[in-house]
Amino acid sequence: MSFDLRLSIVGSGTIGLSFAALHLSHPSKQVQVTIYDPRPDLKEYIETTLPGYLSDSPNEIQLSSLFSSSRLVIASSLTSAVSSADIVQEQGPEKVAFKQDLWSQIEAAAPENALFWSSTSGIPASVQGRKMRDPSRLLVVHPFNPPHIMLILEIVPPGGDAEGSAESVARTLDYWRSLGRNPVVLKEEITGFVANRLSFALLREAIHLVNEGVVSAEEVDRVVEESMGPRWAVKGPFWSYHAGGGSGGLRGFLDKIGDTIQACWDDAGNVNLGRNDPGQQSPSANWQEALCDQVDKAYGRLTEGDLRERDQKTRQLLQITRK
DSSP states (O other): OOOSEEEEEEOOSHHHHHHHHHHHTOSSSOEEEEEEOOOTTHHHHHHHHHHHHHTTSSSOOOHHHHHHTTSEEEOSSHHHHHTTOSEEEEOOOSOHHHHHHHHHHHHHHSOTTOEEEEOOSSOOHHHHTTTSSOGGGEEEEEEOSSTTTOOEEEEEOGGGOTTTTHHHHHHHHHHHHHTTOEEEEOSSOOTTHHHHHHHHHHHHHHHHHHHTTSSOHHHHHHHHHTTHHHHHHHSOHHHHHHHHTGGGHHHHHHHHHHHHHHHHHHTOOOOOOOOSOTTSOOTTHHHHHHHHHHHHHHHOSOOHHHHHHHHHHHHHHHHHHTO
8 A cells, every 4th residue: 555654653652542533633644653652562552542533533443453554564573664754752761861762763773864853842852853964954843732633733843943944944844734723833932831831820820819818729720611612712811811901902991900910910829849859858839739638638649531421522612713
């Protein structure tokens, strides 16, 4: 069977298999996906886990037919996984030394024109690629979980140099747009990228409000779910506050309640995870335990059914807001 594109997934965790399902559901290309992971139970794990992601595909895809047609291949080594790949997408452990060694091995074994993507949550491409001969080939392609459903992807060239990686960036954008995704190219490498920084800023203030006894963790979730959550799913914060200013737009909004905004910023929480001094008892230990206990009591251990319900509702919401 001939394929339009050969794509290798290196690392088969939640993100890796979610991406594999997305690639296999490409509406206009015959994509062969090869998965490599050193875990000894890889085939059994894929057979158990991947169907859950494939069930979200708009086209019914059977795992057995993917294997029999060689659209899905399990590689026995890193070299065999990437040796004929058009794209290599990595989801390995978030450790700098590991990724640096891995990318030098991939570069040595993969074709010279293959695209290199890392789904890292925060390690810049310029750091990951320091042992590569041509580090400009490596791009961060940072998803928002779960990537087989969420539309946004953050493309981050090494050093934020989109011009130096122009061809790789252009080919990457073309591919993701053909899958109906909306990639954003960041102009600068920055810790956590954009989506994480925004969500972690909200998380920090949420923790502060719970620690101060203003509100419970469960109530914070309800406030977000029933206020800015649905509003920002339709339009983002700048559009929303621009609309909130009426005829004056964002300028009018800032003029009207700028004092309140500044007062909230001045009073914002300054919680600290306390990970910078491993030799001492973390000052955050008590609040972390208390908060985690509160969340455990509210929600218990989440099941596959809970995650499936979240994914189904997220997909339904995106279908409505992106029409």
